[in-house]
Amino acid sequence: MNFFQQIFRRYQQNTSGRQEKELVDRWYDATGDMQRPDWMNEEHTRQLKESTWQQVTANLGLETSTTRTTRIRRMRPIARYAATAAITGLGIWGMVQYFSKPSRQHTAQPTFTTFLAGPGTQKHITLPDGTEIWLNNGSSLQVRNTSNNDTTREVWLTEGEAYFEVAKDLSKPFIVHVDSLQTRVLGTAFNIRAYRELSKLQVAVTEGRVQVGYNTNVLDTLTRNMQLDYHPATGEFSIVHRESSGQNGWRDGRFVLDRADFNELALRIRLRYGAVLNSKNERIRHTAFSASFQAGASLESVLETLCALYNTRYSIERDTLIIH
Template sequence: MEEKEIKNLLDLYFKGECTPAEKRYLESMFDQLSMHGEFDEKTIDREAVMHRLKGKIDRQIRRERFITLPVMLRVAAAVFLITSVAAFFYYKSTGFSRVQYVITTVPKGQRMKLTLSDGSTVMLNAGSRIRYPEKFNRETRSVTLLEGEAFFDVKRNDEKPFVVETPGTQTQVLGTAFNVQAYQAFKEVKVTVMRGKVAVKEAGTGEQKPVLLLPDEQVIVNTATGYQTKKHINANESIGWMQGKFLFRNETLMNVALILENSYNVKIEFNKETTKEIRFTANFNSTDSLEKILFAIAKANGITYSINDKIVRF
């Protein structure tokens, strides 16, 4: 295992950009693997040694208010080294050393199309961020939508399910077309099916029964509670953004603001918290000026706004 590969995985872990599966594996490896001088990975009692080592670090952390800065730095270094060892075994046991990941971020005001190594395509909305392998070479084809919105058109492969992970959900398909909206500020994830069938469940729930979706069906998952709402909709409206349309349906102004921020590269602020929760329904085109949209929002809801140096205030 190369030092660079270990560092990359740790960077993703500490930034919160590991997939739920990677995070769970890393954390479980911390309890299972060991580092105690020189060791033979085939014969050492990894679980017992790591349990003792983890306990020692936990005790040091509880005493941190009484220790000097150099000692605290040594504790931090120990934690880093132990986690690096966990990362080493994680890569070694799963074959991750052969997988190179790419993180693509779409600038505000733009959209981007990606073609993955299996021929599946992903259309990313403005301000979105996705993590995917350069080449799929494991049992599943797994990508992570870290932020934003994406439309997936998946090439069918009965032997390798396609999995989309977000900070709150896991969506699995064989071959289909569907939209995933996973803006972290929304505190909910929406999965909408255009073609085929998908299975959606809350991330990290083990054997939880997934929600099955057919065309023109959508599930909304509350990322805080895990509560799921399934409903029938016009799926074409969920991908209006791909045709340059803003289709707001009973959306809070806070959510509308985020979409406009990403599309027009501005910052939108609210003077009152209650204004954020006002709900709004309207259709616009991306060719409409920001001023036109803001005027319509303000007039429909009896509020005022101002623009100063790309900062909008309601």
């Protein structure tokens, strides 16, 4: 049994000394510091991590194991190749030298700042590059803190709606992620609506040019007054041309409905006023609502106006607003 086999056997059996345990841990962790491709999810990573450990133990003639006796840290997809190189190309002295230079193996992990706009509130954010972002009611955004070595500026809209005025920087594209949908720009202004309760995502451009893609596929390139509607359930999307300035009026505190279906109306009423809205009227449930209300408009005035516009009435039943 060679020296490597002895080390890994003791590690498997949880009988290795402190230095040997640390050596194997550092090898295992070092294989995970490469960037994971966008197409690979956490489940793929987990499976690859397990297969890598099986490969290591099998190559050393040890009993195959799917788990380690100590903590399991996330392993990147490149680990499979790094493991082979570490086992076949390095002696024990080489491993010690390899890990004694952490600057070669460990890159700084990105850090993120999270911004939230709860129900009934909005938030205005200015990023270090001068980009301005507005978050609508019930929205959350994660921003990757950039460094001089970054080639992109990236944010993740994890819920809700946001309007972006992106500072121009030709060397660093600005990318907005919504799950697997990416909106990529250099400098422009656009609105993204991505409430998870609604059936579609919307990207609407007010000025400039943006590219919208899903995973590695480009869906379309949008210019001023173009809107892309994407349906995550089916993967289908459509492009419409429309004046977008009106629907972005929410940034000024107005309550804006732009051809909203009943589900969107109910969602916006709840996020804005904290009230539950319902209706059993099929005509109302299939109506597209369009209206704009001044900042500070009361719930009562909103409902009375909508009922007058769409020839109906409302009542309150057990803390629920009912449109008849």
